[in-house]
Amino acid sequence: MIGKLKGTVDSIEGDLVLIDVHGVCYAASCSARTLSKLNVGEAAVLFIETYVREDQFRLFGFASVLEREWFRLLQSVQGVGAKVALAVLSTLTTSELANAIALQDKAMVARAPGIGPKVAQRIVSELKTKAPAFSGEAGAAMGLKQELGEGVAGGAVTDAVSALSNLGYSRDQAATAVAAALKTAGEDADSAKLIRLGLKELSR
Incomplete structure (x- = not known):
């Protein structure tokens, strides 16, 4: 299992980046936010989530461990797969996502392409007790935001x-x-x- 790649950006096409690690190129799907931090020919470090299925072996790359943890957490919600999770992380920073969940702001989550109101509602509802542990820099005001989101x-x-x-x-x-x-x-x-x-x- 691959946990992290450290190498040089060979190319970027769509949501795929090729990372050259000592002559071996690894293809990883990334969020738009992670891709925006990468430049062809420059050194890069990606934290990897490895998917192994009967018909495919796929890598997903993230600029931070926190972003990778959110990718995993989002997929614990019914109806959210890898594609949808990447769309959310491409639209919202991890802090914005944590805040949206704490405030029960489904409209904020629904800004991500492919996210309908029902899925957005499930994300903010099902993750409200888990989000504080993944809040990162948003954590300072998380308690108050949860109180606001719950109306208390x-x-x-x-x-x-x-x-x-x-x-x-x-x-x-x-x-x-x-x-x-x-x-x-x-x-x-x-x-x-x-x-x-x-x-x-x-x-x-």
Whole structure:
């Protein structure tokens, strides 16, 4: 089983990249985000997921271990195969995906090509308890976002997020800013204070 490839990018065609490892070229399917970090003739490291079937042997390559873990996790959802998982990871960063699941934002997930509303709903529903472990840099505000997604966040928090969203910020941006504001203001802060501090966070 191949876990990682370290070599030189030989060519890129469609979603396939050829990595030359000491004269042997390995073909790996990659997300658009991973492909955007690769350049022909330059050194590259890909973390590999190996699929072995009766009729095929296929490699999937990722720029990070976290992206590979999300690829595996997405396929635990009914109706999500390798192609759909790659489409999601091509559209959303791992942080955006973790946030969308925490906030139960199926519309964000449905932005990926080939993802209908039913599959998007299954992804955010079935992975909501697993996403925090795969949140990476999105982890700091994950608890608050899950509370918002489940409708159990406090009134001041909900009002502050709503107010910032009405000003044109995404729900994810608003929730992250309010989470940071809570650290400064404390759990008992009212919505006005959270909005003020949240705006300060968003202006940085």
